[in-house]
Amino acid sequence: MGGSAQFIVGNTYSKIPDDAAVYSARRGIKKQHDVTIYVDVLDNPDLIERVTFDLGSTFTPPKFVHNTPVPVKRPNGAQAWRFATRQSVFGQFTAEIKIRGSGGSTHDVSHYVSFTPESRQRKGAVMRFNEPRHERPFRMAALSDDAQFGIELEMSSPSYNSEYQIAQNLEETNDLQIDVIDTWSGGRSTSDHWKLVPDGSITCNISQPDCNRFEIVSPPLRSGGGLSQVNKILRGLSGENVRVNKSCGFHCHVDVSKYSHRQIVKICQQFIKYEDAMDAFMPKSRRSGSNESDRYFQSNARAVKDQARSSYMSGIWAAHNLLSNCSDTQELANVMCPNGRYYKLNLQNLKNGRQPTIEFRQHSSTTNYEKVSAWVRFCVRFCENAANLAPPTPFKRGRDVDSKFEALFCFVIKDRALRNFYKKRKDLLEYESDGPCCTDCSSGRGCSQWLIDA
CATH class of the missing domain: 2.60.40.1970 (YEATS domain)
Structure with missing residues (x-):
């Protein structure tokens, strides 16, 4: 009270x-x-x-x-x-x-x-x-009116429940056009419609070895209206027989066309500064060092540090300096993602000019709107605030992850509701098991909906 x-x-x-x-x-x-x-x-x-x-x-x-x-x-x-x-x-x-x-x-x-x-x-x-009134939980800050983003959610369904059935049911319940694309390459073009695209990177659950593996891809979305569309789609999916497991990812694209090259450099510097703090509220399979991370969402911080070691400086200061010295987006993308797109923060769209977005690839897939909404808000606010802050100063050696987590939400994200959401997630993930209980993939079934559908 x-x-x-x-x-x-x-x-x-x-x-x-x-x-x-x-x-x-x-x-x-x-x-x-x-x-x-x-x-x-x-x-x-x-x-x-x-x-x-x-x-x-x-x-x-x-x-x-x-x-x-x-x-x-x-x-x-x-x-x-x-x-x-x-x-x-x-x-x-x-x-x-x-x-x-x-x-x-x-x-x-x-x-x-x-x-x-x-x-x-x-x-x-x-x-x-x-x-004198009862305290209420903090509400997540609204997205800015010009915030633009897109999402990709990897999922699977039983072989008898095809993508065409799912698309038809979503269209009937949401008044949105859903395109079913037969090839992964055919789904790479930007569209005004939601799409279902095949995805061979997903591993079927052991109980469904012949599943349909696909990702649902949004059109470019804007601000709160875009999140409302996401909510409609996820409510529609709740009536479908879809599954996610630890092989399924959730990718968030943030439009950065309004930012200068120097602002995008600052986004990258803040990302490598706080990468291990973000690892703390991801499942263990999606943190640096896991087999999945090494294959599909590698560490940007490690990549930049490895390149900086070959120069006249070393360590995190050298990494920040290396990013500062990138003269254009092409060079910046090569430093952040030297071996292609499979990094936590992917800049390949900026490099090849396909679309003016950077992609956050680390989050695990989910059908839960609260988790999707929180991650979209996090990614958008991370870019907006990092772009407009002064260039970051690296942490002193020995700074622990908990204090980095607090600094991330206090100085960059600036949203206490998001901080509380990810603090709860971080605390729960400390108890995550590495055993078959929580794989829900080719080796067993899941034990916690919060951890798996996260």
Whole structure:
């Protein structure tokens, strides 16, 4: 039943050198003041759902929403969790701040932005936010309006239940055209329709040695409407006799046509930085070092490091430097994926010009919409945020995977609902068995729907 949290409102300040200041587009005045307006939560940060900073009509946009606090140390050394917005401004102003709790209650605060260094500002008063309502789970952030993606889900069905039957049933229940393609190569062209394409990489379950092996491939999808189409398809599949096992993959394509070459480089650098953190919430068969990974979704980090070792540097710093020095997409794709498309992050579509997407290949297949939706949101947000962040700094040697996981969701994904979803998945996968109980493939049956259909 609700709770309370203490918080402090304030701002940091630094003067921007005259030769580095830019002009305001609306007023033609140099913006010489760098400020970060913050709400530091001193305890119980998950009681706060989000903080909205309304900076006024002279800002574009006037409001900034922060829903994932960053851990910081207060001047007295105490731990706090910071909701903030950083701005370059030309004059002082008052920010109207709205704090929203996890039960829906709100608290409004006004803050006059100071142009003196934080150490010389009057210390902010400790205030208290009370949430009398029941806390609700965080909701995953909506996809941006211009987010474009596509999915491929590998599946199998008994030999008597053909792809044509499945396609016909999906069309009848979803008002969507489903094309059945007879050859894998015929399914590679981009289409406006959903497709069922044969896939010889799948291994049939031991109980169905003569299964039909196929993947269902989406057309290019956009934002929330695209996820709604995915939901329709998966609801339709729930009435079909389809199967997934650990040989089946779920590939997510993210459209990166709006990003520059340098932004795509940053996406790649963030990927190799956090690759082992992503391994932590994948089944063991889909982590680096497994037979399946070595064949179908190899480690990009290992590939880049191996190439960097032959240069004048070594280790993860050399890997980041090697990516930074790639002059174009062709060179970048050759460094990230030196032996073709079978890598966790596949850039071959950018290299050959087939379509402007990068492909996340590591996730296991599923018919569960929540898992598909979460992974699509993760991949899209990973690209969007990595592209717009500063180039990443590699972790210091010895950083453990748990802290990398927290950093991934705090600084790159910035979505606590996704963090909680994958934290639960990560914790459950720690108990995954390597034995036949959890293979559900050619050697036995599965023991956990969460782990297999994951």
